Amino acid sequence: xxxxxxxxxxxxxxxxxxxxxxxxxxxxxxxxxxxxxxxxxxxxxxxxxxxxxxxxxxxxxxxxxxxxxxxxxxxxxxxxxxxxxxxxxxxxxxxxxxxxxxxxxxxxxxxxxxxxxxxxxxxxxxxxxxxxxxxxxxxxxxxxxxxx
Numbered sequence: 202x203x204x205x206x207x208x209x210x211x212x213x214x215x216x217x218x219x220x221x222x223x224x225x226x227x228x229x230x231x232x233x234x235x236x237x238x239x240x241x242x243x244x245x246x247x248x249x250x251x252x253x254x255x256x257x258x259x260x261x262x263x264x265x266x267x268x269x270x271x272x273x274x275x276x277x278x279x280x281x282x283x284x285x286x287x288x289x290x291x292x293x294x295x296x297x298x299x300x301x302x303x304x305x306x307x308x309x310x311x312x313x314x315x316x317x318x319x320x321x322x323x324x325x326x327x328x329x330x331x332x333x334x335x336x337x338x339x340x341x342x343x344x345x346x347x348x349x
Contacts, residue, residue: 244305255315255333259307262327269329273317280331281306 247258257280261269264282272279283304311317311333319334 244307246307248309253335255335257309257331257333259329259331260327261305261324261329264324264327266324269322269324271320271322271331273311273320276311276313276317278309278311278320278331278333279306280308280329 245260249256259280261282268282268284270281314336316334316336321332323330
Protein backbone atom coordinates (compact mmCIF):
# COMPACT_ATOMS: atom_id res chain seq x y z
CA UNK A 202 0.00 0.00 0.00
CA UNK A 203 1.26 3.45 -0.93
CA UNK A 204 0.90 6.43 1.34
CA UNK A 205 -0.22 9.61 -0.39
CA UNK A 206 0.30 12.96 1.23
CA UNK A 207 -2.57 15.40 0.64
CA UNK A 208 -2.55 19.06 1.56
CA UNK A 209 -5.93 20.67 2.26
CA UNK A 210 -9.42 19.28 2.11
CA UNK A 211 -10.76 17.83 -1.15
CA UNK A 212 -13.70 20.25 -1.48
CA UNK A 213 -11.91 23.41 -0.48
CA UNK A 214 -11.14 25.55 -3.50
CA UNK A 215 -9.71 28.99 -3.68
CA UNK A 216 -10.65 31.69 -6.14
CA UNK A 217 -7.24 31.32 -7.76
CA UNK A 218 -7.76 27.63 -8.45
CA UNK A 219 -11.22 28.30 -9.92
CA UNK A 220 -9.78 30.94 -12.26
CA UNK A 221 -6.91 28.64 -13.22
CA UNK A 222 -9.34 25.82 -14.00
CA UNK A 223 -11.50 28.16 -16.11
CA UNK A 224 -8.52 29.42 -18.10
CA UNK A 225 -7.30 25.90 -18.81
CA UNK A 226 -10.79 24.92 -20.03
CA UNK A 227 -11.09 27.81 -22.54
CA UNK A 228 -9.57 25.85 -25.47
CA UNK A 229 -12.09 23.03 -24.98
CA UNK A 230 -14.96 25.52 -24.93
CA UNK A 231 -14.04 26.68 -28.43
CA UNK A 232 -13.47 23.13 -29.65
CA UNK A 233 -16.94 22.10 -28.50
CA UNK A 234 -18.39 23.69 -31.64
CA UNK A 235 -16.43 21.23 -33.77
CA UNK A 236 -17.37 18.25 -31.61
CA UNK A 237 -21.07 19.10 -31.57
CA UNK A 238 -22.41 19.23 -35.14
CA UNK A 239 -25.75 20.71 -34.04
CA UNK A 240 -24.26 24.11 -33.40
CA UNK A 241 -25.12 27.17 -35.40
CA UNK A 242 -24.08 27.39 -39.02
CA UNK A 243 -22.97 23.78 -39.34
CA UNK A 244 -24.58 21.43 -41.83
CA UNK A 245 -23.15 17.99 -42.56
CA UNK A 246 -21.94 17.20 -46.07
CA UNK A 247 -20.83 14.15 -48.02
CA UNK A 248 -18.34 14.51 -50.85
CA UNK A 249 -18.17 11.74 -53.44
CA UNK A 250 -15.73 11.33 -56.29
CA UNK A 251 -16.95 9.59 -59.39
CA UNK A 252 -15.20 8.90 -62.68
CA UNK A 253 -16.09 12.22 -64.35
CA UNK A 254 -17.42 14.35 -61.50
CA UNK A 255 -17.51 15.24 -57.84
CA UNK A 256 -20.75 15.35 -55.86
CA UNK A 257 -21.32 17.37 -52.72
CA UNK A 258 -24.42 16.37 -50.76
CA UNK A 259 -25.62 18.91 -48.20
CA UNK A 260 -28.24 17.83 -45.68
CA UNK A 261 -30.60 20.80 -45.51
CA UNK A 262 -34.23 19.86 -44.83
CA UNK A 263 -36.94 22.48 -44.55
CA UNK A 264 -35.69 24.80 -47.29
CA UNK A 265 -36.86 25.54 -50.79
CA UNK A 266 -34.81 25.59 -54.00
CA UNK A 267 -34.87 29.38 -54.10
CA UNK A 268 -33.34 29.67 -50.60
CA UNK A 269 -29.92 28.36 -51.68
CA UNK A 270 -27.14 30.58 -52.98
CA UNK A 271 -24.26 28.79 -54.71
CA UNK A 272 -21.28 30.85 -55.83
CA UNK A 273 -17.78 30.18 -57.21
CA UNK A 274 -15.23 32.93 -56.74
CA UNK A 275 -11.49 32.43 -57.24
CA UNK A 276 -11.46 28.67 -56.71
CA UNK A 277 -13.77 28.83 -53.66
CA UNK A 278 -17.21 27.24 -53.88
CA UNK A 279 -19.71 28.69 -51.39
CA UNK A 280 -23.06 27.14 -50.52
CA UNK A 281 -25.23 29.26 -48.26
CA UNK A 282 -28.74 29.95 -47.03
CA UNK A 283 -29.66 33.20 -45.34
CA UNK A 284 -33.03 32.59 -43.77
CA UNK A 285 -34.20 34.12 -40.53
CA UNK A 286 -36.80 32.76 -38.17
CA UNK A 287 -40.24 33.68 -39.44
CA UNK A 288 -42.70 35.08 -36.95
CA UNK A 289 -45.95 33.15 -37.12
CA UNK A 290 -49.08 33.73 -35.12
CA UNK A 291 -49.83 30.71 -33.00
CA UNK A 292 -52.87 30.14 -30.88
CA UNK A 293 -51.16 27.85 -28.39
CA UNK A 294 -47.87 27.94 -26.60
CA UNK A 295 -44.95 25.75 -27.55
CA UNK A 296 -44.13 23.22 -24.91
CA UNK A 297 -41.06 22.04 -26.77
CA UNK A 298 -39.54 23.30 -30.02
CA UNK A 299 -36.67 21.22 -31.38
CA UNK A 300 -36.56 22.02 -35.08
CA UNK A 301 -36.18 25.25 -36.97
CA UNK A 302 -34.67 26.51 -40.17
CA UNK A 303 -31.48 28.46 -39.77
CA UNK A 304 -28.87 30.14 -41.91
CA UNK A 305 -25.63 28.42 -42.84
CA UNK A 306 -22.63 28.77 -45.09
CA UNK A 307 -20.14 26.13 -46.18
CA UNK A 308 -17.13 26.83 -48.37
CA UNK A 309 -14.95 24.42 -50.31
CA UNK A 310 -11.71 25.01 -52.17
CA UNK A 311 -11.74 23.63 -55.69
CA UNK A 312 -8.63 23.02 -57.74
CA UNK A 313 -7.90 23.44 -61.41
CA UNK A 314 -8.93 19.83 -62.14
CA UNK A 315 -12.62 20.80 -62.11
CA UNK A 316 -14.61 22.77 -64.64
CA UNK A 317 -16.24 25.60 -62.70
CA UNK A 318 -18.43 26.42 -65.71
CA UNK A 319 -20.14 23.04 -65.44
CA UNK A 320 -21.59 23.08 -61.92
CA UNK A 321 -25.14 21.84 -61.46
CA UNK A 322 -27.32 21.71 -58.35
CA UNK A 323 -30.57 19.97 -57.48
CA UNK A 324 -32.58 19.75 -54.28
CA UNK A 325 -34.25 16.40 -53.64
CA UNK A 326 -35.92 15.25 -50.40
CA UNK A 327 -34.07 17.71 -48.15
CA UNK A 328 -30.64 17.06 -49.68
CA UNK A 329 -28.90 19.58 -51.92
CA UNK A 330 -26.73 17.77 -54.48
CA UNK A 331 -24.06 19.90 -56.15
CA UNK A 332 -22.35 18.20 -59.10
CA UNK A 333 -19.00 19.51 -60.32
CA UNK A 334 -17.65 18.12 -63.58
CA UNK A 335 -13.99 17.23 -63.88
CA UNK A 336 -11.97 18.70 -66.70
CA UNK A 337 -11.09 16.35 -69.50
CA UNK A 338 -7.45 15.42 -69.37
CA UNK A 339 -5.62 15.90 -72.60
CA UNK A 340 -3.24 13.01 -72.82
CA UNK A 341 -0.04 13.67 -74.69
CA UNK A 342 1.08 11.04 -77.11
CA UNK A 343 4.10 9.12 -75.98
CA UNK A 344 7.19 9.23 -78.10
CA UNK A 345 10.57 7.62 -77.96
CA UNK A 346 13.60 9.86 -77.70
CA UNK A 347 16.78 8.68 -79.31
CA UNK A 348 19.99 9.26 -77.45
CA UNK A 349 22.70 10.72 -79.67
